[in-house]
Amino acid sequence: MAFRDILGQELAVKCLTRSLARDRITHAYLFTGPEGVGQNEAATILAQSLNCLENSRGPCGSCSSCRRILAHNYPDVRRVLPEGNNIKIDQIRALRKDIYYRPLEGGYKVYIISEAHKMTIPAANSLLCILEEPPPYAVFVLLTSQEAKLLPTIVSRCQRVAFYPLTLTLIQDKLEAEMGLGREKTGVVAALAGGSWDRARELVESGRAGAVQREILTLTATICSGNRAGEWQVGGEWEKNEDLPLLLQQLLFWFRDLLVLKETGSGELLLHQEEIPRLRQMVQCYSRRGLLEALLAIQETMGLLTTNVNTRLALDVLMGRIKPHGVPII
Ligand SMILES: [Zn+2]
Structure with a gap:
């Protein structure tokens, strides 16, 4: 992999x-942005570029150093990951001990610290001491999705490299090319992934995207058939579902699609490309105002569920607010 393979991050790559x-290598880089949009890959490629035996600055990707860095098997490139919920002082102490030994093989010792915002305060202070006077061969790459949680004194010692959420189309292209998904299935997964390729891949590989999709189709079939008793059962089932936030997110996209369809009459901009016939059927039973009310109700429920609310009750109220006020659809 080379820098050109990191898609959608032109500014960071440049x-x-x-x-x-x-040859203006700084001692500390801070890669910011949502998780899973290329920071890990960029950190690895930077470490390879600094230690590539071909000195190609590309890097070459095939020399022994490049290959071992990719395989996490190179003595001068270390990765620090949270142990449990934190990066602890002992982990940074170990790093401090290691850093004063010169590189064994390459020109640079590279320390990649993932989820750097998870450093405890003592760990962050300890890292700060190293960042104040690093040895000339040391390069730190701090990765974070929550820059605001880092000590400002650490941020100010790093060169900030911003990574951005990937576009919907880019994630759809990758889902199609790398995971063999039909184009019509990619819209919803890409939207649920919120700009992160790692999340999109995880949603497909774990089967969560498929499971959530089935729940949404069951609910919409229940609403369409006018099965009022069935609607009241949904809250009980969703309450126990570990993916409730994801279910609500997709329900929001479903009603967003209904609204788009109501306003434009066209299926072109819909996320649920596979379900256009059902959306067309369903949209007839809602007024524009009814759809806006449903969207508002779903968003309010999503907010409520982050507080200490009775989940079942909140879902029951939601079901009452999203159904059409009219005769059954089928
Ligand atoms: Zn190389």
């Missing part, structure tokens, strides 16, 4: 390749 081309 910043890193420029820094390498001009």
